[in-house]
Amino acid sequence: MKSESKIDPKIMEEIIRFNKNIINAPKLVDAPDEIVLEVTPHDVVQEIDKTRLLHYKPLTDKQHKTPLVISYALINRYHILDIQPEKSWVRNLVQQGFDVYMLDWGNPTSMDKYLDFDDYVNGYLDGAIEFIKNESSVEKVSLQGYCTGATLATAYTTLHPESVKNYIATAPVIDGWRDTTVISNLAKNMDVEKMVDIIGNMPPEFMYYCFSVLKPFEQGIEKYVNFFKNIDNKKFVDNFLRVEKWLSDTPPIPGELFKQWIKDIYQDNLLIQNKMYVNNNHIDLKKIDMPIFTQVAVGDHLVSPECSMPLHYAVGSEDKTLRMYPTGHVGMIASSLSQKKVLPELGKWLLERS
Amino acid sequence: MSSKPQALASTGPMRAFAANSKKVSTELIEINESLLEFNKFLTEYYKQLSETWNEAQKKVNLKAPEVPQDVEQIEVFKRIWIDIFDNDFTELFDSKKFGENYGKLVSKELELTKHWNNISNVILQAANLPSKEEIDEVYKELHALKKRITKLEIESKKKKSE
Numbered sequence: 001m002k003s004e005s006k007i008d009p010k011i012m013e014e015i016i017r018f019n020k021n022i023i024n025a026p027k028l029v030d031a032p033d034e035i036v037l038e039v040t041p042h043d044v045v046q047e048i049d050k051t052r053l054l055h056y057k058p059l060t061d062k063q064h065k066t067p068l069v070i071s072y073a074l075i076n077r078y079h080i081l082d083i084q085p086e087k088s089w090v091r092n093l094v095q096q097g098f099d100v101y102m103l104d105w106g107n108p109t110s111m112d113k114y115l116d117f118d119d120y121v122n123g124y125l126d127g128a129i130e131f132i133k134n135e136s137s138v139e140k141v142s143l144q145g146y147c148t149g150a151t152l153a154t155a156y157t158t159l160h161p162e163s164v165k166n167y168i169a170t171a172p173v174i175d176g177w178r179d180t181t182v183i184s185n186l187a188k189n190m191d192v193e194k195m196v197d198i199i200g201n202m203p204p205e206f207m208y209y210c211f212s213v214l215k216p217f218e219q220g221i222e223k224y225v226n227f228f229k230n231i232d233n234k235k236f237v238d239n240f241l242r243v244e245k246w247l248s249d250t251p252p253i254p255g256e257l258f259k260q261w262i263k264d265i266y267q268d269n270l271l272i273q274n275k276m277y278v279n280n281n282h283i284d285l286k287k288i289d290m291p292i293f294t295q296v297a298v299g300d301h302l303v304s305p306e307c308s309m310p311l312h313y314a315v316g317s318e319d320k321t322l323r324m325y326p327t328g329h330v331g332m333i334a335s336s337l338s339q340k341k342v343l344p345e346l347g348k349w350l351l352e353r354s
Numbered sequence: 355m356s357s358k359p360q361a362l363a364s365t366g367p368m369r370a371f372a373a374n375s376k377k378v379s380t381e382l383i384e385i386n387e388s389l390l391e392f393n394k395f396l397t398e399y400y401k402q403l404s405e406t407w408n409e410a411q412k413k414v415n416l417k418a419p420e421v422p423q424d425v426e427q428i429e430v431f432k433r434i435w436i437d438i439f440d441n442d443f444t445e446l447f448d449s450k451k452f453g454e455n456y457g458k459l460v461s462k463e464l465e466l467t468k469h470w471n472n473i474s475n476v477i478l479q480a481a482n483l484p485s486k487e488e489i490d491e492v493y494k495e496l497h498a499l500k501k502r503i504t505k506l507e508i509e510s511k512k513k514k515s516e
Contacts, residue, residue: 182444189453
């Protein structure tokens with residue numbers, strides 16, 4: 001006797017609809033080069049080597065006196081902080097009346113392989129902050145560092161505390177040994193000396209590999225299934241493509257900088273132990289004595305909360321705030337939660353100290 | 355006069371290439387050795403992936419033994435499949451054995467690149483072009499010069515303001 005197999009007609013409908021969506025996708029979706037990621041109007045006010053200092057145009061009649069400088073991460077580009085008007089970190093802060101600057105690290109090439117921590121901290125970041133101090137006639141600025149940009153900003157703040165009025169560390173990479181992410185496992189086992197010696201800069205392809213092992217099935221399958229399912233939803237598609245474009249654009253990291261970062265942070269964990277040096281200058285976290293706001297995402301799978309939180313306890317500041325948000329690494333800076341909760345809290349904290 | 359053609363050849367690419375051809379052979383032999391090692395770690399890499407896949411699939415079969423019959427059941431099955439696979443693979447990528455093997459795999463790949471670079475250098479030298487090391491020296495010198503200029507600029511600014 002033959003058993004009769006019954007297929008729910010809804011399954012067939014779903015399959016047909018899904019295939020239709022795949023076929024229609026090229027007609028409905030913009031090509032990546034048609035998507036402009038910079039949404040908030042700005043001027044490029046300074047260029048040093050390949051770095052650019054962006055100054056966002058005011059959107060309010062009055063602005064708070066202390067400028068805010070953002071030191072973005074070394075991985076991917078700064079666009080995620082200004083990915084689209086409704087989710088733009090920068091735009092939100094400008095709308096709250098802050099005078100916002102962003103440091104774009106640019107796209108290093110082979111000839112930049114000898115750029116090191118010192119060049120980034122005491123060269124580019126210091127150059128940008130000195131420029132802003134002169135331009136705005138202020139003695140100090142507020143500084144925000146995101147991810148690896150916060151590692152640089154932390155080093156800067158310990159070496160130049162006289163220039164920093166308030167420090168905001170957003171998902172900072174601080175305690176490499178406590179980091180429980182896949183990235184840290186790969187970093188701890190990497191022969192970084194050999195890598196830099198042979199290929200110079202850390203190639204973007206290596207970073208893409210690292211991304212591919214983070215939640216590989218959710219990110220590698222489910223994400224794209226959802227994209228084709230929602231191909232008619234303009235807002236969803238636009239947001240998806242913007243983030244995808246941002247994800248696929250990561251510049252190389254200069255070899256010497258990458259070497260010190262991997263060795264000092266992930267392998268030897270010198271920063272949190274107050275044993276790190278940048279060009280013979282001691283990085284002592286106790287020298288951070290200004291107000292500090294540490295922002296951590298509970299679901300961060302790139303920089304685990306255990307890696308970021310030790311900064312809060314290691315600094316010398318008396319005025320310190322630690323906030324944990326129920327989101328991920330990118331969700332903290334580019335989501336509706338960041339607009340509704342993270343940014344209003346940051347704005348309030350900054351306003352009280354600006 | 356008989357030495358003249360030789361002198362002429364001494365500036366040409368073939369003589370330079372011939373002089374370094376032994377280097378190319380040595381590099382090719384070493385590439386083979388590195389390739390053997392590389393394959394060993396690559397095999398282990400795929401072994402770890404396939405073992406994790408099999409284990410994850412077993413867990414899925416235990417948790418969702420029935421073949422999904424409708425759209426809702428397919429969604430539930432997909433969620434279970436993704437969650438179990440993501441958990442198991444993240445556990446693998448987080449593990450010491452994966453980290454160590456992956457580190458060695460990349461290290462061997464870098465050695466292969468180094469041999470390739472060395473062979474390229476022989477060809478570059480034969481064509482009277484700078485090798486990678488020579489270009490690196492230029493980059494290093496440029497970097498040091500830039501640092502010196504910045505330092506001098508800061509000192510000069512300080513003196514002007516005094």
